[in-house]
Amino acid sequence: MSKILTLARRELAAYFFSPMAYVIAAMFLGGVGLLFLWGLKIPFLRIDYEPLFRNGAEATLRPLFDVLAYGLAIVCPLLTMRSVAEEFRAGTIETLMTAPITDAQVILGKFLGAMGLYLVLLASTLAYFALIVIYGSPDYGVAVMGYLGMVLLGAVFIAVGIFSSTLTRHQLVAGLVGIAILGFFTMGVYLLVMLLPETAEIINRLNMIRYFGDFSKGVFDTQGLIFFVSVTAFFLFLSTKVLESRRWR
Amino acid sequence: MIDVKNLTKYYGRTLAVDDISFHVSAGSVVGFLGPNGAGKSTTLRIITCFIPATRGGVSVDGLDVFKESIKVRDRIGYMPENVPLYPEMRVREYLMFRSALRGLPRQKRSAAVDRVCEQCWLSRPEDLTRRRLDQLSRGYRQRVGLADILLHQPPVLVLDEPTIGLDPAQVREMRNLIRQLGQNHTVILSSHILAEVEQVCSELVIIAGGRLVAHGGLAELRQRVTGPSRLVAEVKGAEPAEIAKAVAALPGVSDVKHSQVGNWTRLNVASQDAEDQRSALAACIAQKGWQLRELRRQVASLEDYFIQITYQQSMQRGMLQDKEAADE
Secondary structure (H helix, E strand, O other): HHHHHHHHHHHHHHHHHHHHHHHHHHHHHHHHHHHHHHHHHEHOOOOOOOOOOOOOOOOOOHHHHHHHHHHHHHHHHHHHOOHHHHHHHHOOOHHHHOOOOOOHHHHHHHHHHHHHHHHHHHOOOHHHHHHHHHHOOOOHHHHHHHHHHHHHHHHHHHHHHHHHHOOOOHHHHHHHHHHHHHHHHHHHHHHHHHHOHHHEEEEEEHHHHHHHHHHHOOOHHHHHHHHHHHHHHHHHHHHHHHHHHHHHH | EEEEEEEEEEEEOOEEEEEEEEEEEEOOEEEEEEEOOOOOHHHHHHHHOOOOEEEEEEOOEEEEEOOOOOOOOOOOOOHHHHHHHOOOOEEEHHHHHHHHHHOOOOHHHHHHHHHHHHHHOOOOOOOOOOEEEEHOOOOHHHHHHHHHHOOOOEEEEEEEOOOOOOOHHHHHHHHHHHHHHHHOOOEEEEEHHHHHHHOOOOOEEEEEOOOEEEEEHHHHHHHHHHHHOEEEEEEEEOOHHHHHHHHHHHOOEEEEEEEEOOEEEEEEEEEEOOOOOOOHHHHHHHHHHHHHEEEEEEEEOHHHEEEHHHHHHHHHHHHHHHHHHOOO
C-alpha cells in the first residue's frame, strides 16, 4: 500500500511539473467560471445555457455539473494520456518494472495520482458553491450527492484514460482513444438508442451520464454507485493486464 | 547465484535468444560480451524480471524469476542501457522515491541516499543532489543510475552497457567503481568491447546471434581460444627449402611455410600443440651454423577470437537476410 502511495505522490508531482496539467486546469477553471457567471449561448448549436449566478436562479450547482460531465470526458483522457504512455516512450518503465512492485501497484498508483489532481480541480468549484451559500439557500443534500457523483464519474473517466494510456507509447493516440471510449459511454449511447431503438434496454444501462444524472438530481442510487465502482475496477484491471502483456511481447 | 537454463526468447517470430545456459557463482564479476544485437539486453531483461522468457528459465539465489519475481527483484539491482530517468525530478528526490519503491523503511531512506550519493560521487566533490535529472550530463546520469541500484544493497548487480557513451575519464571512473563493487556483489555487466570486460571481469560469457559461444574464466578462455601457436623466424645461411626441411623435422612441428625477405628466409612454423618451441628452433638453427635475426611466437588473442565471432554473426545474418529476400 505504501508503495502505491509513493507512486501516486510521484505521479501527482509530475503533473504539476508538466505544462499540460496547467493548460487543462486553466481550461477546466475557465470553463467552470464562464458557465457560472455568464452562461453560454451559441444559437447556432442551439446551446442556451443561462448563467448560474443570477437573480432568481435555483441555488444549486446542478446545471454546472451536468455540463461538466461532458467536458470531463475530454479533460480526463487529456490529463491521464501521459501516465503510462510516457513511461514506455522514455524507457522508465524498465526501471519501474524491475523494482519490487507489481503491475497492479503501478496502475493503482497512476490512478490515485490522477485522482488527486482531479480532486484538486473539483475542489476549486467549492468556491462557487460558497457564493451560492452566501447569496442563496442551497439544498445541501443535493450538493453532496452532486459532488459524490462528480467524484465517481471522474474515477471512471480517469480509469478509462489510464487504460488507453497503457495501449500505446504515443500520448496523443492515448488521449484520442480515451476520448473515443468515453465519447461512446456519454454520447454514443444516445446515438445508438436513436439508431437501434430495440437495443435501448441494454444500451441505456451503459449510459454513464444517465447514472450521473441521478446523483446530480440528489438521488443516491446504489445501482449507479455499483456501476461506477465496478466499471472503474474493470478498466483498472484491464490496464493491469495490458501492462503485463506489453512486456510479454 | 544465477542459473540460466535453456533460455529462449522470441519477439513475435524473431528469435532473439536461442537456448542459452550458464551459471554465475556468487561473488564473481561476469562480463556478458557480444556484438550488437546478440541478445545481451534481452537476456539481462529476463534475468531482471522485466520480460518473461519464451522457454527455459532463470533462477537467482534459488528463486525463479517468473514465479517469485518480486523476491528476485529485491535481490537485484538493474541498470538498463541508457539509464532512463524521470526528467522533472531532482537527484535526491529521485533516489528517495526509488528507495521508497524498493521498500526501505522510512527512517533508513535518507541515510541510504546519502550513502549511495557518496559512493557514486554525487555529493562530493561537487554537490549534485539538487540538480534536475534532465540537466545532468551523460556521465552523471550513469552515476545516478548506479546510485539507484545500490540503495537496497542487493547481492546481484546487473549493468547493461554501463560505460556506453561516457568519455574516457568517465569510463575509467566507472570501471574502477565496478571493480570496487565486485568485491561485495555478484556483478553481471554487458558490453561489446572486449578490452573493457578483460579489465573488470573475472569471468566471461560470450554470445553471438542469440547463442552462447563461450563461457569460462578469463584465463581459461584465453587459453582455450588460442590453441596451437605459431612461430615466426627469419633465418639466413642455407637454401630456403633446406632450412624449411630441417625445421619441419623438429618434434611437434606440423607445418612449415617459407618465403623470402631480401636474402633472409622467413619461416612460418605451425606446431601441433600449445607448447612453446622457440628454444628448440633456436637450438636447431645454431647447431647448423645459420644466422637467426627474428624469432617470435604468435598467439591468437581473445580479441581475434571475438572479432571472428562477430564477423561470423554478421555473415550469418547477411545470409539469413539474403535467404528471406529470396523466399519473398
